[in-house]
Amino acid sequence: MPKIKLAENTIQLILNICTEFENKESELINVLHKVQNKLGYLPAEVQEVIAKGLNCSVAKVYGVVTFYSFFTMIPQGEFPISICMGTACYVRGAEQVLAEFKRQLQVEVGESTEDGKFSINCLRCVGACGLAPVVTVGEKVFGRVAPSEVKKIIAEYREGCRDDSKTA
Amino acid sequence: MDTVNLTIDNKPVVVKEGITILEAASGIGIDIPTLCHMKLDDLNIENKPGGCRICVVEVNGRRNLAPACCTNVHDGMEINTHSMRVINARRTVMELILSDHPFDCLICAKSGNCDLQDMAHKLGIREIRYKGEQSTYREDTSPAINREIDKCIMCRRCETMCNEVQTVGVLSAINRGFESVVSPAFEMNLDHSVCTYCGQCVAVCPTGALTEVDETGKVIRALSDPSKTVIVQTAPAVRAALGEEFDMEAGTLVTGKLVAALRRLGFDHIFDTDFAADLTIMEEGTELLNRLGKHLAGDKDVKLPILTSCCPAWVKFFEHQFPEMMDIPSTARSPQQMFGAIAKTYFADKLGIKREDLVVVSIMPCVAKKYECGRDEFKTNDNPDVDHAITTRELAALIKLSNIDFKSLPNEDFDNPLGESTGAAVIFGTTGGVIEAAVRTAYEVHTKKELPRLDFEELRGMEGIREATIDFDGLPIKIGIAHGLGNARKLLEDIQAGKSKFHAIEIMSCPGGCIGGGGQPYHHGNVEVLKKRQVAIYQEDKNKAIRKSHENPHIVKLYEEFLGEPMSEKAHHLLHTSYFDRT
Amino acid sequence: MTEYRMHLLICGGTGCKASESDEIKNRLNKFISDSGLQNDVQVVATGCFGFCEKGPIVKVLPDNTFYVEVKPGDAEEIIKEHVVKGRPVKRLLYTDPTTAKHISDSKGMDFYKKQIRIALKNCGFINPENIDEYIARNGYEAMGKCLTEMSPEDVIKEVKDSGLRGRGGGGFPTGLKWEITRNVENEQKYVVCNADEGDPGAFMDRSILEGDPHSVIEAMAICGYCIGADKGLVYIRAEYPLAIQRLKIAIKQAEEYGLIGDNILGTGFNFNLELRYGAGAFVCGEETALIHSMEGLRGEPTFKPPFPSVSGYMGKPTNVNNVETFANIPVIINKGATWFSNIGSDKSKGTKVFALAGKINNVGLIEVPMGTTLREVIYDIGGGIKDGKAFKAVQTGGPSGGCLTKDMLDIPIDYDNLLASGSMMGSGGMIVMDEDDCMVSIAKFYLEFTLEESCGKCTPCRVGNKRLHEILEKITEGKGEEEDIERLNELSMVIKDTALCGLGQTSPNPVLSTILNFGEEYKAHVIDGKCPAGQCKSLLRYDIVEDVCTGCTLCFRNCPVGAISGERRKPHYIDQSLCIKCGVCFDKCKFNAITLT
Structure with a gap:
């Protein structure tokens, strides 16, 4: 893993978040949520600062980060694509939709495209089962997605006409 | 205490309320197999994740099987520990564990000493019906410990030792599901972590996932090199445990056989780390009295309490975790390193050989000693004071390899001049021993009077943190003792907060002290083994003609001939050290 | 507080929001202001109405008109016709699939008729943000x-x-x-x-x-x-x-x-x-x-x-x-x-909310009294199976539950009955499957879920489920053996008996219940090498019928892996060792010359 050097103000930001939660070890998950929300991901160096801020071992932080699928150590794409793999979506063809996204973008689940624009993840039930199969890009939800529509969805973002979805 | 009535395997029993099925069964001689569970009663150490599911038993009226290690008994319980349902489940669980475990038993470092292997044997596993993918991880080696975590079975014992007992915080369970394993953060190498190499993870690992770095090969090579003079030192706790490797009762003292074995292995001189322990007392005791004297004289710059510094894991612990307190521990080197420094100067001179031609091997109950002897400050012109440190277990392997029938060896004596020691040195091997040895000398030096008694029962025991006040002829000296780094941390935090009342504190990293070291024969979760070793250590002390370090004639001679006096410039150069901020 | 004469309730749940209900709300508001009615008519974003299949939903009060599948473009008509002129927009009303008549009031829809709303009583009625x-x-x-x-x-x-x-x-x-x-x-x-x-x-x-x-x-x-x-x-x-x-x-x-x-x-x-x-x-x-x-x-x-x-x-x-x-x-x-306690069955009181999904016409959120039968839920409320296919199974209880068959459709739903049938209530997911769903694949799907979600602490769940999944994978890949079914059964029983927590103890349920209820399908996979539902690709075989093939080369040109060869105007054939069973040739062939077995 390439070592990254955190900017002084990033370190301060993380430490401030820890302070906000009274530097309590038991607030680790809240802190991770907030830091990931600000930085987009949780690389090793960030976890080290959090460990310091909460006065706990970095192994513990890493143990927690790797336990919960919501936390990621890899930067997400500018447009994070999530394919719902809940049962309702599965029986309505989510697997084929996922396969098509992987094929179109040439990346595996959990990876980002080389240009950093897209990343693919699977998630479990967004609760829009009426629209199965469902794909989300950022916070935008696409319902009843057919594999043939995948190309169109990607193109929509690639051309940069949708800026409302830049959310982490 | 309320009692409950129950039956185990149709046998009625009356037991205390609140105990587990496992404990109740063990009380009537029913040995329910366990794998992840570990309980060291007197040390307050318990690992009870209820994860391996080997100890499941059938409880009448219960829907599923109950893990005996964490299910409490209740009145009227009917338990079956070996019904067909239980045996089938237990064997299947074992097969599942084995299905994700490498099959290299024959060449595994843990072979013959492996709890998993024993369990597979006990359960009569003859085939693995559920084969499939096995988890694979990168192997990691460090100056002291090897990690081969393909062999990890997620018993979590190492995690308990590293976090709860030692509070070092290097190991944690990571990932989840089939991918979960115990690892340092970011799966980094141990030598990049804050690991102290205390080796307690190694001491409790039921498989070959965590083992010491094997240096027996290097020792064999040195012994076969005619151009080298190879000498050996052996730590106090080794003699109280080595016998276990040869099926002798725990707590059997094998000092004489140990010396005989070393001689047969071909070492040129058989010396004793105990000699250096006496030397440590001279230096550390003097340092204590100096600091104490200044403190009593009102010198505000001098810091108390003074902390012992013989334990390399403890040294690395405070270098990582309490770098702002590095001026508190004694500057005295550990006995291993004092021995090396004297051997490669005083003794090499006596032999008339260059230090490069003298190889110093140490036999240690400890894996951190491997790391310690490699520290840069203990080298001269890149030549280490101690060349190789091997554990009690590695020595046993060497003895077996060299066709020596250990049990039938005669008792032999150490060589001189570095083989003579006192009872004070022997007790370095147990928690409380270093400080008791220091008291015996410091008292007499300070009061110029002879001690009325030599056994300080108030300093002995297995309690994690102990304290006592010793009357130095009207001067009450307050002493603290901690073993286990978690306990040490508590005392350090007190010092940090300005709440510590002690003048001197002894710290040993391993629970029980060196008798429970990470390089000792495996105790397999049996705390009685540690207690018996402790009894043996105090017995050896009693057996000694001289029991005070300052009365060791060869120590007196060493100061006369070579060092001058304790804390002299030469002593400072050879026998003291400094610490490094590792944060 | 302003007294409004009329309220337009629009679903603001995640599903309907995904179908632009926010935009519909904006437009409704715009046309209300344009018509000068802002003091008479209020638009309220509510919680889920439950009828997600037909979302986004707009409900008009006080007349209870229930518009379905509303699009932003419909907002103007709703305001100008219904609100201003009092003429409901017929084309947006729900059409009863059996009578083909428009139903205006939701109370008249089969989807709602058998529901009693206790837990969901306010969902779809109030603005949750007020x-x-x-x-x-x-x-x-x-x-x-x-x-x-x-x-x-x-x-x-x-x-x-x-x-x-x-x-x-x-x-x-x-x-x-x-x-x-x-x-x-x-x-x-x-x-x-x-x-x-x-x-x-x-x-x-x-x-x-x-x-x-x-x-x-x-x-x-x-x-x-x-x-x-x-x-x-x-x-x-x-x-x-x-x-x-x-x-x-x-x-x-x-x-x-x-x-x-x-x-x-x-x-x-x-x-x-x-x-x-x-x-x-x-x-x-x-x-x-x-x-x-x-x-x-x-x-x-x-x-x-x-x-x-x-x-x-x-x-x-x-x-x-x-x-x-x-x-x-x-x-x-x-x-x-x-x-x-007057609602529900003997030992299960009150109602239960279910998320009805899968191959069913009316996907949505429903709340029914305990004791309602699966048949009522699936056929009366759920409107039956999509695309006229045959019902095969309903899965309740999520990854801890099991699959129930058509023989069990008349079981009154409650905790104990579901448990006795080899499934469980779970939190209320109810997924309907049709003839195209392979039950071995469904079991594998759930195992995959458990595998990913297992915490890794206890052996049976960490390793046992991995092995179950591997066996299922082997079967769906056509490499299964007869004793694999027995192995699945045996291992499942031990996992149930020994796992630490509820997740682990129930994780084999999807396997056990599919073996019990669809054992023939497992056998078809391991003995005959066939997937009756046609879902397991490895068990499919595409062939070109020589007599029917015209040699048009369409399949040849569309095959993504070059598995088809043949000369123009002569019969083509498929190299089975290259075929990835994607089915493109089957879809493309205009002469029905390709068979799927």
């Missing part, structure tokens, strides 16, 4: 009654008498749980709401929190009063941003109204609420794992006892209930235990 609307529908009345007229013991008795059982899956009697926690002495206790809904294909809790967050807040305060806790925590999935937002708004409003906080209604009772976020771990639905997660640890379950009611969050007595359980409480207090 506490006044909740209060207007008797909100916080139950709490007021408890605090001022009833002792904690009275309330617990009422809940016990109602027969309410935990809706999270286990079905433990709620009143009893409260009583146990009340009886543990401790200065500090906690009420925890489990909103970590994680079953794939279940969204009941999310809909309640999005549509009626105050009902949960009120119930938690009542629970706090009963057990002696002054602090409540909602453990909610971070993947539910809308529910989190609405819950936050609701907590703030309740605080402002003095309905939670210190000295509530002057009674001296204090109750404060905080949110804790889940982070994507299904196992955290298990209460000990949930508590560890709230404590900032890995969400690994621990052995019970001690139960959370004795030693829970931070080692203090903690009462954990799920969202739907709480949502029933205010109604029970207001209408009484007798009223509630």
Whole structure:
């Protein structure tokens, strides 16, 4: 893993978040949520600062980060694509939709495209089962997605006409 | 205490309320197999994740099987520990564990000493019906410990030792599901972590996932090199445990056989780390009295309490975790390193050989000693004071390899001049021993009077943190003792907060002290083994003609001939050290 | 307060929002202002109406007109025709599939006819972001009654008498749980709401929190009063941003109204609420794992006892209930235990919310009395199977549940019946499968889920489920052997018997229930090498019928892997060793010359 050097103000930001939660070890998950929300991901160096801020071992932080699928150590794409793999979506063809996204973008689940624009993840039930199969890009939800529509969805973002979805 | 009535395997029993099925069964001689569970009663150490599911038993009226290690008994319980349902489940669980475990038993470092292997044997596993993918991880080696975590079975014992007992915080369970394993953060190498190499993870690992770095090969090579003079030192706790490797009762003292074995292995001189322990007392005791004297004289710059510094894991612990307190521990080197420094100067001179031609091997109950002897400050012109440190277990392997029938060896004596020691040195091997040895000398030096008694029962025991006040002829000296780094941390935090009342504190990293070291024969979760070793250590002390370090004639001679006096410039150069901020 | 003559309720649940309900709302508002009606007509974004299949939904009050599948472009017509001229827009009304007639009032739709709404009573009726609307529908009345007229013991008795059982899956009697926690002495206790809904294909809790967050807040305060806790925590999935937002708004409003906080209604009772976020771990639905997660640890379950009611969050007595359980409480207090216990079956009282999904016409959120049969749910409410296909199975209980067959359609749904049939209630996911679904693949799908969500702590779940999955994979790849079925059975039984927590103990259920109910399908895979549903690609074979093939080369040109060869105008053939069974040739062939076996 390439070592990254955190900017002084990033370190301060993380430490401030820890302070906000009274530097309590038991607030680790809240802190991770907030830091990931600000930085987009949780690389090793960030976890080290959090460990310091909460006065706990970095192994513990890493143990927690790797336990919960919501936390990621890899930067997400500018447009994070999530394919719902809940049962309702599965029986309505989510697997084929996922396969098509992987094929179109040439990346595996959990990876980002080389240009950093897209990343693919699977998630479990967004609760829009009426629209199965469902794909989300950022916070935008696409319902009843057919594999043939995948190309169109990607193109929509690639051309940069949708800026409302830049959310982490 | 309320009692409950129950039956185990149709046998009625009356037991205390609140105990587990496992404990109740063990009380009537029913040995329910366990794998992840570990309980060291007197040390307050318990690992009870209820994860391996080997100890499941059938409880009448219960829907599923109950893990005996964490299910409490209740009145009227009917338990079956070996019904067909239980045996089938237990064997299947074992097969599942084995299905994700490498099959290299024959060449595994843990072979013959492996709890998993024993369990597979006990359960009569003859085939693995559920084969499939096995988890694979990168192997990691460090100056002291090897990690081969393909062999990890997620018993979590190492995690308990590293976090709860030692509070070092290097190991944690990571990932989840089939991918979960115990690892340092970011799966980094141990030598990049804050690991102290205390080796307690190694001491409790039921498989070959965590083992010491094997240096027996290097020792064999040195012994076969005619151009080298190879000498050996052996730590106090080794003699109280080595016998276990040869099926002798725990707590059997094998000092004489140990010396005989070393001689047969071909070492040129058989010396004793105990000699250096006496030397440590001279230096550390003097340092204590100096600091104490200044403190009593009102010198505000001098810091108390003074902390012992013989334990390399403890040294690395405070270098990582309490770098702002590095001026508190004694500057005295550990006995291993004092021995090396004297051997490669005083003794090499006596032999008339260059230090490069003298190889110093140490036999240690400890894996951190491997790391310690490699520290840069203990080298001269890149030549280490101690060349190789091997554990009690590695020595046993060497003895077996060299066709020596250990049990039938005669008792032999150490060589001189570095083989003579006192009872004070022997007790370095147990928690409380270093400080008791220091008291015996410091008292007499300070009061110029002879001690009325030599056994300080108030300093002995297995309690994690102990304290006592010793009357130095009207001067009450307050002493603290901690073993286990978690306990040490508590005392350090007190010092940090300005709440510590002690003048001197002894710290040993391993629970029980060196008798429970990470390089000792495996105790397999049996705390009685540690207690018996402790009894043996105090017995050896009693057996000694001289029991005070300052009365060791060869120590007196060493100061006369070579060092001058304790804390002299030469002593400072050879026998003291400094610490490094590792944060 | 302005008196509106008309209200337009528009679904603001996640599903309908995904279909641009926000935009519809904006446009409705625009046309209302354009028509100068802003003081007469109000648009309200509500929680889920339940009929997600036909979303977005707009309901007009007071005439109860129920518009379905509304698009932003329809807003103008709704305002100009219905609101201004009083003429309902017929084309947006629901069409009954059997009578082909438009139905204007939702009460007349089969989807709603058999439903009784207790937990969902306010979903789709009120604006969840406005506490006044909740209060207007008797909100916080139950709490007021408890605090001022009833002792904690009275309330617990009422809940016990109602027969309410935990809706999270286990079905433990709620009143009893409260009583146990009340009886543990401790200065500090906690009420925890489990909103970590994680079953794939279940969204009941999310809909309640999005549509009626105050009902949960009120119930938690009542629970706090009963057990002696002054602090409540909602453990909610971070993947539910809308529910989190609405819950936050609701907590703030309740605080402002003095309905939670210190000295509530002057009674001296204090109750404060905080949110804790889940982070994507299904196992955290298990209460000990949930508590560890709230404590900032890995969400690994621990052995019970001690139960959370004795030693829970931070080692203090903690009462954990799920969202739907709480949502029933205010109604029970207001209408009484007798009223509630008259609904439902013998041992399962009240209603249950189900998320109906899969191959069914009316996907949505439904609430039916316990004891309703699966047939009523699937055919009457759910409108039967999609595209006229044949019903094959219904899966209840999520990854811990099982698949029920058409022989079981007349089973009255309750905790005990489902358990006896080899499934379980679970949190209420109900996934319908048709003839195209391979039951071995379905079992594999659930195992994959469990495998990914297993915490890794105990051997049977960590390794055992991995091995189960590998065997299933082998079978779906056509490499299965007959003894694999027996192996699956044996291993499943041991996992059930030995796993540490509820997730592990129930994880083999999808395997066991599919073997039990669809054993023939397993046999077809391992003995005949066939997947009867045609879903397992490795077991499919595409062939070109020589006599029918015209040699048009269309299949040859479309085959993505070059597995088809042949000369123009001559029969082509498929190299089976190259074929990836993508089915493109089959779809493209205009002469039906390609067979699938």
